[in-house]
Amino acid sequence: xxxxxxxxxxxxxxxxxxxxxxxxxxxxxxxxxxxxxxxxxxxxxxxxxxxxxxxxxxxxxxxxxxxxxxxxxxxxxxxxxxxxxxxxxxxxxxxxxxxxxxxxxxxxxxxxxxxxxxxxxxxxxxxxxxxxxxxxxxxxxxxxxxxxxxxxxxxxxxxxxxxxxxxxxxxxxxxxxxxxxxxxxxxxxxxxxxxxxxxxxxxxxxxxxxxxxxxxxxxxxxxxxxxxxxxxxxxxxxxxxxxxxxxxxxxxxxxxxxxxxxxxxxxxxxxxxxxxxxxxxxxxxxxxxxxxxxxxxxxxxxxxxxxxxxxxxxxxxxxxxxxxxxxxxxxxxxxxxxxxx
Numbered sequence: 001x002x003x004x005x006x007x008x009x010x011x012x013x014x015x016x017x018x019x020x021x022x023x024x025x026x027x028x029x030x031x032x033x034x035x036x037x038x039x040x041x042x043x044x045x046x047x048x049x050x051x052x053x054x055x056x057x058x059x060x061x062x063x064x065x066x067x068x069x070x071x072x073x074x075x076x077x078x079x080x081x082x083x084x085x086x087x088x089x090x091x092x093x094x095x096x097x098x099x100x101x102x103x104x105x106x107x108x109x110x111x112x113x114x115x116x117x118x119x120x121x122x123x124x125x126x127x128x129x130x131x132x133x134x135x136x137x138x139x140x141x142x143x144x145x146x147x148x149x150x151x152x153x154x155x156x157x158x159x160x161x162x163x164x165x166x167x168x169x170x171x172x173x174x175x176x177x178x179x180x181x182x183x184x185x186x187x188x189x190x191x192x193x194x195x196x197x198x199x200x201x202x203x204x205x206x207x208x209x210x211x212x213x214x215x216x217x218x219x220x221x222x223x224x225x226x227x228x229x230x231x232x233x234x235x236x237x238x239x240x241x242x243x244x245x246x247x248x249x250x251x252x253x254x255x256x257x258x259x260x261x262x263x264x265x266x267x268x269x270x271x272x273x274x275x276x277x278x279x280x281x282x283x284x285x286x287x288x289x290x291x292x293x294x295x296x297x298x299x300x301x302x303x304x305x306x307x308x309x310x311x312x313x314x315x316x317x318x319x320x321x322x323x324x325x326x327x328x329x330x331x332x333x334x335x336x337x338x339x340x341x
Contacts, residue, residue: 006076006120008032008063008109009083013202013209014125016043018080018243023051030057032072033083039203042340046201063105066112073112078121078250081109081178084171087207088129091167092298098166106174110181110189121250121257122189124178127171128264128304130193131155132162139303145233145272146303154235154267154307157193157260165298175260182258190249190256195264195306198326199239200333203341210273211236211327215334218285220341228296230274235265235305238321238329248315255314264306269323284331 005022009015010031022029035041044058061068063083073079084102085091091098106124113122137159138149148154163172181187196211198204204212206225217224245263249256271277274291282289311317321329334341 002027003077004075005029006032006073006079008069008079008081011035011040011044011047012037012082013039013043013199014197014239014242015080015082016047016201017199017239018246019047019056020050021243023047023055028056030059030072030076032059032061032063032069034062035060037203039201042203043201063108064100066108069108070112070115073109073116073120075118076113076116076120077118078123079109079113080123080125080246081106082125084174085167088165088167088300089207089297091165091170095166099170102167102170103173107177110177110187114181114185114187119186119188121253122178122181122187123246123249124174124189124191126175126178126191126193127168128155128193128195128262128301128306129165129168130161130163130172130175131159131304132164132168133301134159134162134304141231144275145231145270147233148303148305151307152267153309154264154305155262156307157262157310179258179260188253188257190258191260192245192249192263193260193306194237194242195262195304196234196236197239197242198236198330200330202239202330211277212330212334214277214281215327215331216341218281218289219334219338223292224289225292225294226274227294228300228302230278231272232300233270233272233303233305235267235270236323236326237263237265237269237319238326241319241321244320245311245315245317248317252315259314261311261315262306262308263311264308265319265323266308267305269319270305271323280327284327
């Protein structure tokens with residue numbers, strides 16, 4: 001039996017990939033998006049080309065508009081909240097817009113869910129930035145990367161929260177509201193604290209979506225600047241694996257409701273942002289890539305990789321696409337779609 005899905009930010013990178021999956025299996029989907037990001041109109045056109053003009057509903061709206069999101073949520077069985085401001089650097093420049101988009105916007109979507117009378121399943125895309133710089137966690141330096149000294153499996157959900165940067169504060173506010181609405185109102189909500197997600201349909205920019213940005217910039221011969229020492233480590237997760245987790249959480253809602261999960265590539269899918277990724281990209285391009293260097297940016301974590309054992313244990317989820325395969329897929333997509341950039 002099909003469900004009614006409301007996807008906020010549904011024309012974005014993650015949203016459009018999930019919408020494609022939902023439509024393929026016959027779900028009813030409403031995309032709610034303000035189309036502020038450059039890639040969103042292109043992703044919408046792609047979905048229309050793939051499935052037809054009338055295969056899904058589109059609401060042009062902003063999550064800051066409480067009445068509009070409430071109206072759109074009335075018939076939803078599942079709400080996947082992906083909309084919001086996405087970059088630390090942008091939040092530093094315009095913290096009010098960041099707060100209104102992420103903290104107030106998430107509150108509005110939560111209230112829309114609570115007041116709909118349908119008790120929908122509610123998935124929130126949080127971020128590893130809620131853990132801040134993790135300055136209390138000891139690191140050690142290797143030739144091409146930094147690494148946690150003692151957190152062998154990575155950062156667990158029990159790591160103390162430390163909202164560093166306006167973006168960390170706004171996303172963390174949403175994170176805690178979503179968690180508490182399960183406790184206070186019985187909303188079937190799940191928080192996913194996501195690491196670096198990458199994949200096709202990602203129009204990465206310098207401030208956000210670094211894997212896609214470096215590939216796009218290299219292919220299109222655009223300038224690349226590496227901030228910090230380039231040995232910052234991230235666990236990266238291919239978008240197909242991410243939406244697998246969404247599906248499993250919905251399928252196992254009796255287990256997942258009210259829970260928080262770290263969701264990333266985990267320790268098996270880590271990579272430093274340039275000392276290790278740079279040589280991989282140069283091999284794909286077939287030439288040396290010249291880069292500029294800049295200072296560390298505010299709120300940048302020297303190391304983050306997630307302990308994903310809770311999601312593995314409770315949801316039966318593990319990443320299927322490794323770093324090599326995922327980067328190759330994204331590179332081939334960029335090469336085949338250079339006209340989009």
